[in-house]
Amino acid sequence: MQYKEFLRRELGEVLPDTLLLPRGFHLVGHVALLTLNSELSQFDKQIGEATLKYDSKIYSVAVRVGPTVGIIRRPAYKLVAGDTDTLTTHVENEVSFRIDPLRLTFSGGNRKERISLPRMVQSHEYVVDMFACVGQFGIHIAKQAGARVTAIEINPEAFKLLEGNIQLNGVQNHMNALFGDCRVVHPVNSADRVVMGYLHDTVEFLPAALDILSSNGGWIHLHATIPEKETKSYCNTISTISHDDGYLSAVHVRKIKHYSPGIVHYVFDIELTIE
Template sequence: MKYYDFLVNAIGNSIEDPAKLPKGYQLIGHVVLLSIHPDLLPLADVIGELTLEFESRSKSVGVRMGPTRGQKRIPNYKLVAGSKNTTTTHTENGIEFKLNPMRITFSRGNVNERIFLSQQVSSDEHVVDMFACVGQFSLPIAFHSGANVLAIDINDLAYDFLCQNIRMNEVHENMTAVLGDCRDVTFRDADRIVMGYLHDTVDYLPHALNGLRFRGGIIHMHSLVHGNDERKIRNTIITESSEYGFMAKISSRPIKKYSPGVSHMVFDINLDSNR
């Protein structure tokens, strides 16, 4: 039985509009993350307990109470059912990620991008992850390609988990973590740079361009794209790249729908020196 049908059978007769019940959830380790219609928030505890009953792998259920906050990307979830211990280990594509998804942003919706990116990197590359969090992109790259990886994050809790994950996945010989604002961290001669941040990411592009090898390289820039703003972002990338002595060839890929009229996209920027 599907999750939605399970909820309808359990409490559908007791609510005004069963169509507002959640259709699915994210399972990260043993923690279920739910988005619930505002009208059903008074029933969050009930839905949480039913979710524990439905999902045998779960031990904790958190409900989204608002948007992710600030540069440190702090999620806004409330524990509504199950264990208060929400630190967990999530296994994906051969990688173990230790984290607390109630306090650290981790989206399972990006799994295909994580797999895709790890397959693009060769062992002789120097890769910089400017927004590493717990290593969502950088760990698979280091583990599967053997490339040298520098992973930077500004969130001290994410950094602690990142360091643990480097040791747990045994990539400590080719992966280094740094705590700080990526714009304050000096790096040079990168072959490839990952910018897995969504809000005004293009503002960080100059620092990425400054950290590339003289001959150029590749930047994977994630961004939220509102409506028809893709062309505007592309033009900004071309202008900024030219100012740093690079010619940019850009391709873009949708990752997922973020909200009505807003998409999460990746801009793959191939840069050649024109100096």
């Protein structure tokens, strides 16, 4: 049964018919994350309890109470039902992640990209993941493509989980983690590919990514959230920064997801060569 229908059946007596119910939730390990409209938020506990009954994999239910904020991208969720221990193991395409989705971001909309990016990577490559969090891109690449990976993370809480996830997935022989600001703490002139999975002012980190890249060139995957009409000027900015660093660039744009009204999450696949 569809979730919306299930809620209507469970809570029909409590919820006025006029209220628009959520169509689904984002499941991270045993934690269901819900976004409720303002009229529904007064029923969050009842909806949480009903959601626990919907799927036996769900042990905790949380609702969004604000935007994701700060450099470390702290999400704002409130637990409304179930187990208060929200540190969980999320499994995706045979990769396991220990994560607390109430404290760290694990985007449902990036799932396809996490799974498909390793298919672009050859096993002989050296890849640097500049904004690793718990290893969302880096561990998929190390495990599925077999490439050598360095993952950099600035948040100590995410870094600890990243180190654990490297062990958990058995990729410690070809993946390592560096703690700190990726603009400062990074390998130099060595990577075949750099992943920039960060959504705020990402282009400002491009000089650091170019520093990490092999002087022979390679690929950079730069994620950004911008209005659709600004993609061309964003590509021009990328080309200018790359050119100033001595590279020729070809920029391919792919849409990842709708982000917010008028704003789209894109990934810019930048192929860098030298003259």
